[in-house]
Structure formats: structure tokens, C-alpha cells
Amino acid sequence: MKRIFEVNPWTITSHELQPADKRLQESMTSLGNEYMGMRGMFEETYSGDSLQGVYIGGVWFPDKTRVGWWKIGYPEYFGKAINALNFVKAIIQIDGVTVDLATVPYTDFEVSLDMQAGVLHRQFTVNGVQVQIDRFISVATKELADLRWSFTASDGQTHDVQLTALIDGDVVNEDSNYDEKFWDVLDAEVTNDTAFLMTRTVPNPFGVPQFTVAARQRFVSDLPAIDVVQEDKQVGNVFAGQVGAATQRIEKRVIVTTSRDYADDTAVKHATDTIFASIASATYDDLYDAHAAGWAERWEKADVQITGDEAAQQGIRFNLFQLFATYYGNDARLNIGPKGFTGEKYGGATYWDTEAFAIPVYLGVTDPAVVKSLLQYRYQQLSGAYHNAQQQDLAGALFPMVTFDGIESHNEWEITFEEIHRNSTIAYAIYNYTHLTGDRSWLENEGSEVLVGIARFWADRVHYSARNDAYMIHGVTGPNEYENNINNNYYTNWMAKWVLQYTLDNADTFTSAYQEKLAISAEEKAQWQLIVDKMYLPEADVKDVNDVERHIFVAHDTFLDKELIPVRDLDASQLPINQHWSWDRILRSPYIKQSDTLHAMYYFPDAFTEQQKRDNYEFYEPFTVHESSLSPSVHAILAADLKMPEKSVAFYQRTARLDLDNYNNDTSDGLHITSMTGAWLSIVQGFAGMRVRDEQLHFDPFLPAEWDGYKFRFMFRERLLEVAVDHDGAQVTLISGDPLTIDVSGETVALEVQ
Template identity: 55%
Template sequence: MKRTFEIAPWHVTTHRMDKDDKRLQESMTSLGNGYMGMRGFYEEDYSGDTLPGVYLGGVWYPDKTRVGWWKNGYPLYFGKVINAVNFIKLNVVLNGDQVDLNRDDISDFELDLDMKQARLTRTFTVTTPHAKANVVFDRFLSIATPQLSVQRVTVTNLADDQLNVQLLPAIDGNVKNEDANYDETFWEILKTDQQLDSGSVMAQTTPNTFGTPQFTSDMLMHNHATNLTAQPIAQPTTSAIANSFVGTLAPRQSAHLEKRVIVVTSRDYETTADLESGMQSLMAQVEQQSYATLFKAHTDAWAKRWTRSDVTIEGDDESQQGIRFNLFNLFSTYYGDDSRLNIGPKGFTGEKYGGGTYWDTEAFCVPVYLGVADPGVVKNLLLYRYNQLDGAYHNAQEQGLKGALFPMVTFNGIECHNEWEITFEEIHRNGDIAFAIYNYTRYTGDDQYVHHEGAKVLTEISRFWADRVHYNAIKDCYMMGGVTGPDEYENNVDNNWYTNYLAQWTLKYTLQILDGVDAEVANDLAVSDAEKLQWQTIVNKMYLPTDSDRHIILQQDGFLDKELKPATEIPAEELPLNQHWSWDKILRSPYIKQGDVIQGLWDFIDDFTPGEKKANFDFYEPLTVHESSLSPAIYSVLASDIGYEDKAYELYERTARLDLDNYNGDTVDGLHITAMTGGWIAVVQGFAGMRVRNDRLHFAPFLPKKWTSYQFRQLFRGRVIDVHVDETGTTLHLISGAPLTVDLAGTAVNLK
């Protein structure tokens, strides 16, 4: 396997400037701080293949969707994240020649992402007919001041003659999305201001006809240089501003420039005057602080995150690097600071999937944040859905149904995905959102949310399920036709087991919660006795397809009618299927994109016997091609649960190093952010066997053969528990919080 980056526990580093893998390098060296982020594209202009991308949290655009008249209820637009004004631009000119790494003679190249300190550094020596110099760039996006970007560049003269240097820090509004139609742009420049060593650009998203907000961004840069002098420069274009710093360097002499940018958006200010005032105020605060002070505040905040979340692995540096890369990018995308934001599948690392919110958040991200972060992080994710209930009502009404249908993809609660078979058939996401409420409640012990806002969400989801099912009088059961389960290589099927099971479970759980709400909440929900009786009847008579001969759950009606060949029979050159086969051929095949039945067994892992889990794993795993980034982790947990330790480890490697090793061949488009939960899930729920049963935390660890030890911290109901596993066994320590009893492989352990 060709690796673009070297193996190191805390770093993603390469010494090879590979022009063919430039986009891959950009994806894997992305930075973010929850508020904003960017791919690891170069600061200076690059004439080769590149995908520059700067993205602002919560800033998006409703792109027109065109479909035939017969698709009533189809979304009016496809929501998409848009490439923001480029505020990291910084060109280097040496003896009159602008540096271009695609064209120039480059040596001593190093690109390094320091995950511990969340800083990207790039070093190279450039040789031109007229100059030779070493150039060092570094940048970070502060998590102490989320509106702050800090960059530095150092140029050292390596020639024996004097070197004329010009550095051109800029803010450039001439940007577009790669997926834009007819090269359309999404920003209009409202105002620019260029001073000698500073400048600003205010831009607004172009008008739309769908009633969704226009967003305004304002960006202010200040620059400081050593051994260079600021000089006046003409404004490059009407959409860009730049400063010019020039100087002459003696041999071995260096020049330095530091660029600070404050980025604010109209999401946080009511008027443009407020926007500008807020921007200036933030810049005034950071201008009083040194680079070292700003960087320390940033790294101290990251250190707190790592103290809670780091998984240390001894004996396997590839595994160690993989899981840290996962957690670093997950936290760079979201850490719960804003309940208006959520976690896009690509985060700040690319445009694919539009950047909206998917069901991935509730199904895969919530379990990880519950284990490694303050409960308020998940609380904000739950509030995100609660605050978008009006959109969920609209989505259900568009389909002629009662209750709330939460969207498959959204920015504002309104469905904005443009594939019918997923948008309106992959409705299991309603159940995944309900399950997230349950997960939050059982992990934290906090029932205030579920008895108030959560009860409202559960009730409206239950009303949807009760209207979406239909009664089959011949079989005396309730069924659900025309759905798509988590396995998107099956569309428009009848009675997907996972969807039916989640609907049944949601109705049952909602009835249980309604028994505990107070009179005021019950009055607001207005669930009648007749409605409760109907829900209970559906629970009692929900159809769940099985096959008694194989003793397995059926993924959906008719699944066994397919030609059942294991995925090992697929020629290697035809993988991944979604890049080689027609959609028709995929739909007719037995091959599973990601866990479907296995997804349900993972969610409700204690509700099935070891024999049931083994029979279903043995049947479905050989048919699964794992072409969803979400797939390997849950299969790894099930493999651990049934004692398939080697298989569990194989699948862990695939999920932990999915992007680092570019398993699916699509990391050039951006990282799989929501799937970066997979490494933690496979270790903690899989290898360590972590479960919550009857309000008690349980562990049943094993040590993978390649490892000599692993260690992590688990948050649970106000406690922080350190778990260490090695050849001698498992050690548990209570780091903070009240004493509690934990079950360790069947033995009660009292922690104080």
C-alpha cells in the first residue's frame, strides 16, 4: 500500500511533495476549530491541481434542484456548504519571481500536521534561476478565540548574493465551489478596505428565491514583519485586498511575517455595523497579545480535550496514529460550542455531501462525545434537532404524513437532499434521533431533557411512525413498505428490519417516557389514550422479518431471493463497486454497503443472544463490502462481542486508518469526519467491551495481539474513569467524581 504520510504517534508528516497526490495531502492536513476551517492547501498561489477550500460553520447556500413534476414533495433546493473568502492567501516573491511549487525546483520539503498542538507547518527550499531560499509556513486556527486565524512565514536567504524578498498577505474574495454550475459564484463583495499593513473584506452570499437567509462575512487582517518594510500597493482587484512587505536579505539572513485574521459572520450579529464593530473589538484584543501567548491559549485548550479523550496504544504506532487522527479531526469539526451547528460528513475538509447534517451525528458521534466530553456537547446536539422541529413537521406534511420527519440532510430542519430514494425512504434516521435521546439519558443519568424537550421530539417521531406503517389484515401485523435502510445498496424495499425495529422501539420508549412526564408537559403533548393504545398495538404487532432455517434476521423481505455470493468473489479491479458498477447492477446484487442488520445489533447489543449475534454476523459480514466509511466500526464491535478478536482488529485498522490509508479511494474529496468516531467505538465498545446496563458501567476487555497495552478515559455520570489494559489484565482508576461500582468481566469493582 502506497502511503502518502509517515507513521508517527502525534504527527501526520510527509517529506515527499507529490503533485499527483496534492488533493489527498490537502484533505489530510485540514484544520478546523468548530467555527471555521480549511483544507491544507498552500497559502501561496499554486498552478497545479489543487482544491482550495475555506468553510465557515453554519454558512451555506440553497442551490436549485430541478426534478420532474411527478415528484410531489421533492425538496425545492439542495443545501450546500460554500467556499468562503480566502483569508489565508500569502504569496512569496524572490528577486522578482513569485514562488510556485508546481513550477519551481523544490527540495527539503516537509509538510507536518501536529495533532497534539493543532498546527500545520510546511517547509521547503526553493531554487530559481535568480534565487535560493528556505521558506517555512505555519498556521493554526485558535480554539481559545474561534474567530482567530494565525499564520507565520519565514524566508531565509540560502544564496551567496543578496535576496530581494516581497511578501503579499491578502484576503481574496475571488472564490468558487468546484461543484458550482456554470462557474457561478456565491459571494458578492460589499466592501473592501486596504491599509498599509492591514485590510478587510466584507462579503454577502448571493440572493436566493427560497426565503433562506443570506449570510455576511467580514474578515480583518493585521500583519507584522521583521526585516521587511510595509510599502503601499495597488488593490489587486475589486474583490481582494493585499499588503506588501519588502526587504533585502544578506546571505543566511531571515525575514519573518505574522498574519492575524479575525473572521466574523452575520450568524452572530444583527447588523453590518455590529459585525464590523465586533470584528474590530476582537482584533483589538488579540493585537495586544504575542504569538506565543495566543498559541499557548490554543494549545492549553487542546490539552484539556486530549486529557479527556486520548487513547494511548503501546506496540502499534499505526493504530496509535490512526485513532488520534480520528479524534483530532472530529474535535476540529465540532466540540459542542454552538447548538445551531452540527457535524457534516466532510466537516471543513471538502465540499462533497453538501456539508449538511446527516443521521451520522446521532448514530455515531453521540456515543463518542458521551464518553469523552462534557454532557453539554451532546445536549447541544439534541437541542439542534429540537429547535428544528418546525422543519421536521414540514417534511412530514410534504409526504402527507403526521408528526415529524427529521431530514436526511439539512442546515435548517428542512430536507435539502436531492436523491429521492434516500431523502424520503431512508427514514430510519427518525429512530436514530430517538435512540440518541435514550443514549444521552442512560449515559448521563439526566432525565430532565427526555422529560421535557426530548418528550416532544419522541412524541412527534412516534406520530410519524404510527402514520407511516400500514396494517396487513391477512398477516395481522403492521408493516412498512417503500423504505431504504442503512444499506443504501438496497432501495425501495419492503420491511427493512432495522427500520421496523427502530419504529417499534421508538413507540415503546415514548410510551415509557410519557408515563414519567409532569402534567404541564403531558398537557402540551396532548397524547390521547386512544393514541397510546394505537401505538401499543403497533408495538405488539410490528412485523420483523426473520429466516428460521438460517436462524437469522432478514435485512428486508426478499433479501434471500438474491444470488448470494460472498464479496470475496468480486474481482479486485471492480472494487469499490460504486466506482465501477452501474447502479442497476449494485441494486440487483447481494452486496451490502454498510451494516444494516448489524447496525441494529450494535444499537441493541444486549437484547440479542450470543448465538443470534454470531449467526447474523457470519451471514452478513461476508456480503458486506464496507464501502460506507461508517461500516467497519460497528462490525468490529460485533466481532469483539462474539469473540472474533482477529476480525475485530482487522476492522479496527480499516476504520481507524480509513483516510490515512485512503481505503475507499475517495479521501481526495475530504475526510470522513463522522466516521472518525469509528476508532474510538471499536476500541472502547469493542476491545474494552464497554456497556451501560441497568444504570451501571460494564467492561469486558481483551488485548489485541499486536498491542502491548491500551489506555483510555471514560466519562460516566459525572465521573472520569481511567481504563488500562495490558498482558496482566485490566486496571480501573476513578480520576474524579463520586465513588461508584463498575462491573469488570462479571466482577463488581468499587471505585473511590
């Protein structure tokens, strides 16, 4: 497999600029700080193929959905993350020649993302002048982006250098219809050494508030300011002078503010000056050090150290870096988009991925308050979930598959109407938080309202089959999106049953205020219990692809009627099938996009026997094409649980380097942020066998054959532990917190801080 970046434990580095891989390079070198982020596009002119992208957390635009096949209950609007004003744009001229690496000869090229400090470094030499560019988006001052250009003559001559540093509001999305643009300019100012631009989203017909985004730039420069730029949608400052052997630097500081944080446009504008004043006395090194210290604090808790396999080490760090660049729990109004700040695809919205895959990671590597923010995000949007259910003529709360504001805004009917299993994962997140932290306060207060809303939805969505004396759920799409409009998806039914039982089991523990508010009657509880007792969960005896008898849970009513040809028998040239086959052909096939029936076993490994897990894994995995980025990690964890280390490690390698090695040939349009949780999950829940059973923490580690060791830290109930595994075995150390007794491979271990 072709790698365009060198393998290094802490950096993503390339010394080649391949035009065909430019978008891939941009995705891989994206930066963010939760508040805002951008792709790794060049600041200076580049006339080759590129996907420019600057995104602001929580800033989006509702797009119309009324089309010829619009149906009652369909969302009134879609949503998309819109490309915001480009505050890194620049024009570099050397001896009168505009630098454009698509057309101008260059040497000494390097692009390198320093994951340890969160800084993107680039360099190249044009016409005898070496240009170095460093940029970071501060985790210490969230509104700050800092760029620094360094110019040095490398040929012993003196050269004329000019830099035009711009803020450009004339931006577009590639997915726009008919060159549609989303921003109007409200205000622009330019002086000799600063520029300001304020934009607002164009009006929309759906009542969604318009967003204002403003940016102000200031400079610390060795070269003098000689001119300004002020056009309809673009402002900037021009610096020029001669450069010789002594390096000349221009630092550009940008403060970005939005209407999400300020009451009106005047306050948005004023805030740029206020924040600049707070950093006025800081040097570049001061700002850099504060930013790097923030990343160091994150790595202190979260770093996973692997010895003996640098590719695996680079993979896990890259995944954690991009995950934390997207979200770190500082704003409960935000969530984790599948592409984060790295591209337009999936619209930057919230999916069920957060609760299914991201929350377990944040529970292990951050303070519980980070996950509380994610739970609060959903609670704040509970009214939207009730609206979504009402749109489908149903009671209770239906949390959206895709959303910015709690209202469903997905544009495919088989997802919007049918992929309702996501509702149960919101409840699972509450369970998971309670299970890992031991803190029941959320469950017994706000969480109770979420749980009961979801339970009431399921109680209305099921129907009773008199012929089978069972409750069923028809017309759904399971996690396997390669099958739509199916009946009795095992995972959907199993999870609906679990939600009802979990709500019943905890209803009497809800605080009196919420019990009064929710008013769950005895009759309602009895009906929920009846559904639990009579939920239809089909099983069958079958032979797997190796002709071994298996007792399985049937994926849905007609799965076994398909032509069951395993993936291994497909022509490799047809993979991935989603890039070669028609949708009709995919829907008729037995191929599974990601874990479906197996997904319940990932959530609740102790709810199934080892034989049940083995039978279902051996039957379904051969039909799984893993064309969802979320798929490999689940299979890595289940393979580890079943003592299949070679398979577990193979799936880890795929999830850890999914984007680094562009496995699915789809990274050029953005990274798979929510699936970047998979590498950590594969190591901690898979290789290390982390479980919580009867309130006790358990580990059952194994060491991959290719590795010499691995080490990670893990937060558990106000304690920080370090788990180290090597050829001599496993050692667990309590770093901080009260004494704790845990289980390691069946042995009781008492831990105290040394």
C-alpha cells in the same frame, strides 16, 4: 497499500510533494475550530491540481431542485456548504521569481500537521531561501486564524523577498453549475498594514437568510509594508525586503466574523476591530500558547494511548483531532458535517451520522453539555421535521436525512423519501444520552416533544396488512443504500417498534407541562401498543456462505431471493463496486454497503441473544462490502462482542486508518469526519467491551495480539475514569468524582479517587 504520510504518533508528516496526491495531502492536513476551517491547500501560488476550500460553520446556500422529474413532496431546495472568502491566499516572490512548487525547483520540502497543538507546518527552499509557514485556527479565540512566514537564506547570500498577503472573495465551488458564484462584495478597505473585505451570499428564491462574512487582516512583520492591493473582489498588503542568514518573519492575523453572530453588517464589520483590540498586546507565542492549551485540555480528556502499534496510535489520534476540529459543542446552532471543513462533498450538512456515531464518542470524552448542544440542535429544528412529514402527507415529525435548517434538502429521491430510518436514530440519541449520563431532564422535557413527534410519524407511516395481521412499512431504503424502495426492511421496522415502545414506557414521566402540551390520548397509546405488538419482523432459517445453518432476521422481503454470491468470490478488480458497477447492477446484487440488519445490534447489544447476534453476523458480513466509511466500526464492535478478536482488530485498522491509507480511494475530496468516531468506538465499545446495564458500568476488555497495551479515559455520570489494558490484564482508575462500583469482566470493582 501506499502511504504518503509517515507513521508518527502525534504528526501527519510528508517530505515529498507528489502532484497526483496533492488533493489527498490537502484533505489530510485540514484545520478547524468548529467556527471555521480549511483544507491544507498552499497559501502561495500553486498552478497544479488543487481543491481550495475555506468554510465557515453554519454558512451555506440553498440550491434549486426544480428539475424535469420533480415530484410532489420533493424538497424545494438542496443545500451546499459554500467556499468562503480565501483569507490565507498569498504570493511569494524570491529574487523576482514567483514561488510555485508546481513549476519552480525546490528542496527541503516538508508538510506536517501537529495534532497535539493543532498547527500546520510547511517548509521548502527555493533559490537559496528557506521558507517556513505555520498556521493555526485558534480554539482560544474562535474568530482568529494566524499565519506566520519565516524566511532564512540558507546559501550564505542575501536575497530579495516579497510577500503579498491577500483576502480573496472571488471564490468558487467545484460543484457549482455553470461557474455559478455565491458571493457579492459589500465593502473593502486597505491601509498600509491592514486590509478588510466583507462579502454576502447572493440572493436566493427560497427565503433562506443571506449570510455576511467579513475578514480583516493585520500584521506583525520584520519586513516593511511597501504597497497595497485593492481589486474588485480582492484586497491585500505587500511586504518586501532583503533576507540573509537572520530569519525574517511576517505574522498575519485574520479575524473572521459573520452575520450569524451580529445583528447587521455594521456590527459584523465593527466586531473585527473589537476582537483585534482584545489581542492587540498578545505576541505570536501568547496566541499560540493559548491555542495549544485548548488542545491540551481536550487531549487530557480524550487521548487514547496505544503501545506496540504506532500506525494504530496515529490513526486514533488523527480521527479524534479532525473530529474535534469540526465540532466541540460550543454552538448549539452547529452540527457535524460528514466532511467537516475538509471538502465540498455532502454539502457540509447534518446527517444521521451525528446521532448514530458521534454522540456516543462525545458522551465519553467531553462534558455532557456538548451532547446537550447536539440534542438542542435537533429540538430547535422540530418545526422543520413537522414540515418534512407534512410534505409526505404524514403526521408527526420526520427529521431530515440532510439539512442545514431542519428542512430536508437532499437531492436523491431514494434518500429524501425513503431512508426514513434516520428518524429513529434521533430518538436513540435521547435514549443514549439518558442511558449514559443518568440525566433524565432532557427526556422528560424537550426530548419528550421530539420523541412523541417521531412516534406519531411512525404510527402514521406503518400500514396494516390484513393478510398477515401485522403492521408493515413499505417503500423504504435501509442503512444499506445499495437497495432502494424495498419493503419491510428489518432494521427500519425494528427501530420504529422500539421508538413507539420507548415513548410509551416514558410517557408518564414527562413533565406536566409537556404532557399537557403533547396531549397523548389513551386511544393513541393503545394504537401505538398495537403496532408494537404486531410489527412485522421477518425471520428465516438459512445456510450461511460456509453452509452452516443459521436463524436470521431477514433484511427485507426479497433479500433471500437474490443471487447470494459472497464478496470473497468477486474479482478484486471490481472493488469498490460503487466505482466499477452501474447503479442498476448494484441494486440487483446482494451486496451490503454498511451494517443494516446488524445495526440494531450495534445500538442495543443486550436486546439480542448471543446466538442471534452470531447467526446474523455470520450470515450478513460476507455480503458486506464496507463501502460506507461508517461500516467497519460497527462490525469491529460486533466482532468483539462475539469474541472474534482478529476480525475486530482488522475492522479497527480499517476504520482508524480509513483516510490515512485512503482505503476507499475517495479521501482526496475530503475526510470522512463522522466515521472518524469509529476508531474510538471500536476500542471503547469493542475491545474494552464498555456497556451500561441496570445503571451499572461494565467493561470486558481484550488486548489485540499486535498491541502491548492501550489506555483511555471515559466520562461516566460526572466521574472521569481511566481504563488501562495490557498483557497483565485490565485496571480501571477513578480520576475524579464520587466513589463508583463497576463490573470488570464479571467481577465487581469498587472505585475511589486515590
